[in-house]
Amino acid sequence: MRRFALVIFLGLTSVALMPAETGPLQGLGGYSDEAARVERDWESKFKAIPEPQNLRAYMERLSARPHHLGSPYDKDNAEWILAQFKGWGLDAHIESFEVLFPTPKERVVELVAPTRFTARLQEPTVAADPTSNQHDEQLPTYNAYSADGDVTAPLVYVNHGIPEDYEQLERLGISVKGAIVITRYGASWRGIKPKVAAEHGALGCLIYSDPRDDGYSQGDVFPEGAWRPREGAQRGSVMDMPLYTGDPLTPGVPATPDAKRLPLEEVKTITRIPTLPLSYGDAQPLLAALAGPVAPDDWRGALPITYHLGPGPAKVHLKLKANWDIKPIYNVIVRIPGSAYPDEWIVRGNHHDAWVNGADDPVSAMAALMEEARAFGELLKQGWKPKRTIIYCAWDAEEQGLIGSTEWAEAHANELRRHAAVYINTDANGRGYLNASGSHTLEKFINEVARDIVDPEKKMPVWQRRRLKLIADAQSKEERDEVRARPDWRIGALGSGSDYTVFIDHLGVASLNLGYGDEDGGGIYHSIYDDFYWYTHFSDTDFAYGRALAQTVGTAVMRLANAELLPYDFTDFADTIRKYADDLKKLLKTKQDEIREQNRQIEEGVFDATADPKKTFVPPAIEEVPPQLNFAPLENALEKLTASAGDYRKAWEKAHENGGGALARASLQEVNAKLIESERKLTSPEGLPGRPWYKHQIYAPGAYTGYGVKTIPGVREAIEQKKWQEADEQLVLIGKILQDEAALIESAARELEQAIK
């Protein structure tokens, strides 16, 4: 990998693309110098427009009342956002769908043995916080798309409730069959917890917020500090989104009034067992009533109790009943038609709905989206004419399962496949560093944008601040060396968890997810305390980073909309795929080594000798060592990919020579069409094994991690789940995908060379 990084570095000797520390940037990727001058001029006008006090005012308005899917204030907000867009002179409209949205009718959690305790399941009013008393409009604490149920069973503590935790329980001789599990938030997306619990035979699932993770162990609790108070609970969806996102009744098609809907009992994304979130105030008596073995060291939270595993003697009664209603949702859509290439679209979105008041999630970033739109309205009045069509989207129903964006994208799937070049998403925003994840074909582009945005606290480019943070946080000399040598910092891969999912994973639209953060923590996520009071006391209180976010995303949108040549790059992409391929080989080797070692210890009698006879211990059984897999199809494709990425880079550099006059003269529509296609090519029509809705072959949320990304997921998950034949088949498939990608890049390179002759 270091060898590869060096090649890339040497390949990038043109002045325009050197790291910022070697001097200010002259040119702009994808632009002739002349076009770049015009673009930079408009960009500086744009960057001067967003105002912190506007962001504050939008937040105060949008988060004034609870505004979840189906609530009166959700609709009110959508109409207000629409009116603002129109007031700024933009062409805007609402697109509505009708979706399944369960809300609780009955919620009961009680300890029935050995003592009695009834969980309150209510977040109390906090006197200092003026919106915390809006109980009539607040959704109760619950997990949406949990199955209904009424069960009484012994309790078992299962830590984070991920597959590894159940392996450890098995060693300790503990089964959850016929039990209710209590698990803490963290380590996976919440929907994975009831899924894995049900697979192990549990009857119910409670998910609580441990103070170790976001309560008093981290800092002072609300309202004295930012962290989760004793009765604060995390609402959230437990829909099985790794299967498909959006309305559970209409997979793959838009949820229009006359859509064909699945009967409820056929829906696969609803949990199999009743599931409910708890505050640590409600969880403590339950956990304290457990006996059995003491929980392993790293399973213990910060409650003042000894953590036991059970089962029992604690016995719990869990009863859930929901209203399974169909509710309308309201996406607000703005369209700024392109002047030169109206059929190439730059799409940008953020959701407007919240679990409750949602000042941080989503309004902190929704406000930035609105300031960008207002600024574009201003620029249009001054004569700005973006070449490509810009589409701004304020999504509804994100929190329940990315529903607004999914239904809209399914409704417009054919147009989006033909026209969408890039989708840019934001969700929440705070103080600190720019975080960027997304398609690695856009890695170089977003690095370039970040070099031109000033950090409000440190007055240096946000690019530089992020880079220095990476050096500070690096775990090894190799990591530090790489950050210092590489012209771009690496961006993360996208899993799931926000509205980009349908665009990248289902449709193959190159996507980015952006936001500032990491300086302020907090424990108000999905609670009634995520509100204006909390945000203006404990997060980006002066909205300086809200302004930076509007500047960052707006600049990215403008640059994409006006570039003569779309700023995709494939060298960083090929470098990233190389890294993923190495990770896969390492993963297989580690599995082989671990199983070999475990088998050896079984034969040596290690487990038998070290098991405490006074404690239950079930030794592991001898396991077959994973076979070698054939990585040749992937390796061969990678060689082609690296070569074609290099060829495209050469053509790109040639196009930018001598002030990029060739770019200004050339007709680049054919090249741009190929560039747009480059992300589509990474999808396969049949999708991933067992989940055909997920079409992208490089990025997907893990079937057992939820938000967490799995890269080259077809192969990786087959290895993790020990499906060796499937792993080999998937290696052939990814080889083919990447061969096709390489051929497309190669033809784009040739096309570009022709065009600039």
Ligand SMILES: [Zn+2]
């Ligand atoms: Zn959100």
